[in-house]
Amino acid sequence: MTISGKKYMVTGGVSLIGSHVAEQLLEAGAEEVILFDNYSLGSNDMIGHLLENPKVRLVRGDITRVNELFDALDGVDGIFAIAGFLTLPFSANPTLGLTVNALGHANVLEAARYRGVRKVVFSSSVAAYGDPEPGEIDETRPFRFHTMTPPGVLYGSTKIIGEQLGRLYSDRYGVQSVSLRYATVYGERQHYRGVNALYIIDTYDKLVAGERPRIPGDGSEVHDYIHVADVARANLMAMDSDVTGESFNVATGTATNLNRLFEIVAGIVGSDLTPEYGDKEGAVRVTTSSELDFSITKIREMIGWQPQVSIEEGIERLIRWRQSQG
Structure with missing residues (x-):
């Protein structure tokens, strides 16, 4: 599907990735x-x-109310299905x-x-x-959940359900569907709801306030941080593409630990403060691995x-x- 000249809906359009x-x-x-x-x-x-x-047309609507989706989809060629709960709000309201x-x-x-929408690109997750x-x-790789806390398990399970729904509608009804498994997304217009990306903005906030950031454990926990511009390009x-019924990792393939993350932020800010180490009471954790290696061979090929x-x-x-926001 050529992007130029087509009409698209972005659910969760007023968001980091959606925007x-x-x-x-528009550029395409x-x-x-x-x-x-x-x-x-x-x-x-x-x-x-x-x-x-x-x-650009703004439509106030909710994906849990199917009639509002029907009304907004007149003549739409493709949907970017980005609306969804992340782990932090999920832990606060699992039913919703x-x-x-x-x-x-x-x-x-x-x-x-x-x-009659031709294709749906679903925002899944690693x-x-x-x-x-x-x-x-x-x-x-299969879903390994026995070492995780309930919010992370529930969130991951809903992404698996979403992917399988996409495959079902592709096979049975011809609605093309691709699922993109994002690693830790960050970037301009960053919010405070991503468990892992929160370390970046929280470290910045503390440093500019002259406070020492707290890093969980010993700082060896790693994540694959993928910039939102790269994520958006993967969506387009x-x-x-003509691909349907597939899931893809959207990652850098490079793991960055929390100590290195702190060094990068402190270097940009120009701070000589050092971090404190220790877990925050009641903090939601998803994974704490010191090794992470996402393959991006499939999406590249x-x-x-x-x-x-x-x-x-x-x-x-x-x-x-962030500095430009005052």
Whole structure:
């Protein structure tokens, strides 16, 4: 599907990832971009620059109400299904999290089926692997959950359900579907709801306040930090491809530990403070591994995507954006 001249809906459009997908759709020549959002976790402050574009239409709606999806999908060629609960809000309200992430995505696919939408790109997560054992993690890895806390298990389970719903609708009804398993997404317009990306912005906040950030454990915990611009580009390339019924890792393939993350942020800020070590009481943790190796071979070979933004460049872009906000 060629992006130029087509009409797209972005559920969760008033969000970190949704706003960046919208930007890249406009740059690629999309005819219209519908930002579909219920405003439970975002505001127009994040997308004010997008609303100035006449090709952008804002629709207040909720994916748990299928009639609102039906009404908004007139003439839409493709859906970027980004709306969903992350782990932190999921832990606070698991009932709503299950409703949004599982039933909500079923509604998106059903509405796409009846409205003749050609393709849905689903925002999944590497949480579909749970807490994986060491070694290369490709898309065949099973869900390992027995070492995890309930919020992480429930969140990962809903992403697996979403992926399988996509495969079902692709096989049975011809609604093409691709699932993108994001690693830890960060970048400009960063929020405070991502468990792992929160370390970046929390470290920055503490340093500029002259306080020592607290790092869990000994700082050896690693994550694969992927910049939101690379994530948005993966969404567009998945939509543009002829691939359906597949899941892909969207990661850098490089693990960064929390000590290195602190060094990068402190270097950009120009702080000589040192971190404190120790777990915060009541903090939600997902994985605590000191090894992580996501394979991006499949997505590179099947749709031609690979990351372009390094962790150093990405964090600097995030901090410069944050500084511009005052």
